[in-house]
Amino acid sequence: MPFEPRDQFEQRQKKLQQIQALGLNAYPHEFRWTDTAGELATQFGASSGADLEANRRKVRVAGRIVSLRLMGKAGFAHLQGAGKRIQIYVKKDVAGGRGFELFQLLDLGDLIGVRGHLFRTKTNELSVWAEEIYFLSKALLPLPEKWHGLTDVEMRYRQRYLDLIANEKSRDVFVTRARIIQELRRFFDARGYIEVETPMMHPLPGGAAARPFKTHHNTLDLDLYLRIAPELYLKRLTVGGFDRVYEINRNFRNEGISTQHNPEFTMLEFYEAYSNYGDLMDMNERLFADLAKSITGSTVVRYGEVDLDFGRFERLTMREAIVKHWPDAAGAAPRIAELAAPGGPRATAERYNVWAKNSGAPYAASKGRLSDGEWTGLLFEAMAEDKLVRPTILYEFPTDISPLSKQKADDPSVTERFEIYVAGMEIANGFSELNDPIEQERRFRAQVAQGGDEMPKQIDWDYIRALCHGMPPAAGEGIGIDRLTMLFTDSPSIRDVILFPQLRPEAPSNPEQGSNP
């Protein structure tokens, strides 16, 4: 089993045997603690040495040894537990001969428990006066360097446990992520929603346009797809009378990996009967402002070089966004009416592309013959999407690219759909749900006819059947939890907010053969 570094691994195994030779169980089954390092710091951070001496507060603390200073017949160490540190002071004539022998055998990284009382050192650091040490578990491998920590990003992702030990900031990101999810649950629970779980394995991939992962169930001899979205199942539940439902779970999309994409990512999706997209847009403004405030303490959140104010959303229709962010150098900006007119989006996109190709800007690349709506979406992505830095609600999406959304009553070329953009990233996508089965069937048929890797190959007839039983008017939305966490933790990459992001496997290495990569 030896791992690198061999010499230290073997040295630590030797110490493990010496600890066992003291008559101790090297891997005991439990330790009864009374306090964590963090609790002690908050509770007694202000207590003076005299106070502590008068009360002799008894404590039992556990943690990992992250620093160790041995001085003959006494020594100091810092224990790290639950992300915080507490110093312990071990004296031979207090901890006893055998206790001190154990202390001398400890390595950085070992897990121990300590019984003693609180006091302050000469330099006034809150510490535990160790009366007894309990060995809890051995670290056979050394910790990353104590001062610089672990900076190698590949190792931080592959061996996240080391990153979490060595880098407090990394730990904080994942604590914040958990708090965000807690707050979201609170928000929706308080509004009468119930949380549900729908299938992760779908016989037909649906609810989004994306390439799915495929798998197979042996007993049923059935091909299944990891879900690309829970949408169609959640809406079936609104048919069933769950008027307010949400689900927080993973989606899987077999597509590229980038700083904003991981093959599996976490989505909050929710549906609210009897509301429309306008209600949802209003609710989102409250939700994001509340969330920013409870997570970061302010509605203004620093992200990289910019301040994002979640207390003030901008609202733009997709057509308005194209007009607003039209580059001056590309000539006169199109008028809204032009973008709404038949053939207008294509003509505008072609005009934009002439400029973009000359100036090296991203251009609206067409894949075959496109409809007006597709041109509009493409043009928006090419020229406006990354300009939406401040929190923005973009609404009125072309019907052609919104197969599950309800059309606007006075303009069927667009739907009652919106997306939330922050820092140039798509964070959320919601709309008034299309609940007319006949129109839904028409849209599905159009998708199947269009073809392509990301389009459904078959119509989900059970979904149509569910709509035929009557789905209430409803609005629904998905919020990307990973990207949301990026914003609230100032993380530039989605890999920084996913504990174990997808990477290529390490080069095959078998420790039993002693060959190490």
Add this chain to the structure above:
RNA sequence: GGGCCGGUAGCUCAAUGGUAGAGCAGCUGACUCUUAAUCAGCGGGUUGCAGGUUCGAGCCCUGCCCGGCUCACCA
């Protein structure tokens, strides 16, 4: 998939084409209030992999592997 950048001791990093180094970690010893503890000494390397150029390659060239950024892709 394209472009750019990177991979040197367990970790963090050095090293004009000319003997592969430092700090931390480790080992031995000293030390009963240290905190990047200190002091004295010691060990540690197939420089990602495989070729090539050269008297000589960590450094130059080619291919490959892994990672990062970016573009494309991903409504």
